[in-house]
Amino acid sequence: MGLLVAALLQATSVCAEPAWLDYKLARPDGSHISYRLLSRQPATQPTTLLVAIQGSDCNSVAHNQAIQQHLINVLPAADVLVVEKYGLDATLPHSNSPERPDCPAPYLHHDNPIQRTRDLSAVIADLLRTQGYRKIVAVGGSEGATVAMLLAANSSHVDATIAFSGGGRWFRDDLTHSVMASDMPAAQKPRAAQGLTQLAQKIVHTPMPDLRMSNHGESWWKGMLGLDMLAVLQTVRTPVLLIQGGRDDDASPQAALALVAQLHQAGQRNVDYLPYPTLDHRLAAPDKTSRFAEVVKDMNVWLRRQGF
Template sequence: MFLRFLLASLSVVLVLSVLPAVTSLERVKTYSLKRSDGSDIVYHLISSSSPAHDATEKRSLLVALQGSDCNSALNNPALQRDLWALRPRSDLLLVEKRGIDETLVWSDDPERADCPQEAVHLDTPGRRARDVSRVLAGFPDSEIHYSSIVAVGGSEGAVVAALLNEKIWGLDAIVMFNSGGRNFRDDIEHSMAASIPDPEQLKAVRSEFLGFWQMVRTSREPLEFEVSGHGYNWWREMVLQDLWLVLLDARAPVLLIQGGQDEAVSPRSVDRLVRDLQKERPEILTYELLPELDHRLYDLKGQNRMNEVMQGAAFWLKDHLTEKAEGEDPGEDLMQQFRMPLSVTR
């Protein structure tokens, strides 16, 4: 019962309607770097303009980070169609998860049978953050002329962005949405309560989940299992992770956006996370609660609002970049339509 619940719960990742990639292939350059164990980090750099522009020209870079699904970042339409709206004149960096490249066709199946076993058992948010850090440190010489670097991600991608902000200098800002609270357990239990109306069934599923959680937390040796498309390494990292400690060491300003209708992570836990952070680092965090949006940033009518939220976040970004000479016009602040009458930006 618990495993069936997790399959349904953790499938609420940031995968939107299945559309083809929106970028022409001539603007995509694919590279690879070696990890210390000899495996490849595959990444894609998508130019905001034609390939013929001056490589020495200063440009901005947007690092877009997908959720927990087993898909190629290059084949994820939301990253290019919606997240790029945060900085449409920037170049876009997409780093694949371990064991995945662009040959993996798009699927919205959370436990797809063809997910590479390397991704299932070796991919973790921390691994992803280390890979992105390695990529940013190892760009080809012709691609290093970026005047600013911004990371954006939702769900697990938001956690990766936070880890990246903790680990490296050089990021100018990060935008996180629907990241979850300080403890992943709170988010799982929130999702259980939102999706299991029967009290007795909820009690049974929660009990089984807590047994699984305790088993992973106290294990001294890696365990062989696959739950909701993830193996021991992913679960162990999520069980032990404290997002408050990660954000406490943030080096760049953070915009944290949370949908009030989110049933996959707990808005209440996110609110507690924000309050705790503001006691220690009030200068680092801006918080926006958007009451009518859900985990995928859909509104109450079922309309995808991610693009508009990203355009609204561009206003915050313009104010927080350390360099402001790019001349980018973020347009109208479209996020204002989703706020409460009094914004809860803190």
């Protein structure tokens, strides 16, 4: 009997483990937003929702290890929401290829930071209606940082925002920074940076419906290049934490620092800045050891200071 009871208790414990559940919500154009919800305490009324926002890759958020291993620990007791980009779902195999040939056409045509913000806002509004969350925190890295800040600016429901590895005011500055930080011979870098700047200007001002570059289409490139993150953050009144690694080769640490300085000079005191001088874009140290878990602990400390 004792063995039977022990087996039953073990089975109950396994069943009680929180699991991701998949949902869909209709868009006005007839397509569907796919999203996943992790309910930490399904037997009780949830109070806090953590919105974890992936970066710029052409991959399903269902396969995102940074979220599943690290970002869910930003608020360990909160429910966690992840929302797929337009045209993506868990059936798309994970790939690290910078130019994967199987990016779905709807994703390449529709995905951009504004679309992602609209989708997140729609899902959050629906969950507030059905679940009754009292506090919402948004956290994202790289492009996810941009989307998190846009969400804070465009939604009255977000109570705090954490954006890491997001760079500064203009995406074009991050593009130039990535060239100058690359392994390209030093003599070639200025010309390459100039060429990239000219291409960015062409993308902004010229219709390019067939553009396919770095797993993104015209809509994404025009959207990212057109954003002024200083203007975005100036409309946010809730607490914001910006985190930037000093060895980031993709997003400019100098531009991030300048953005924060501009906000503070304008008298905006809701934005905190936490630099990690030795960490790279993925929050790894010079020896390639991940410091992601340590940064997540600091995120949690900051949130506790904000009353979460």
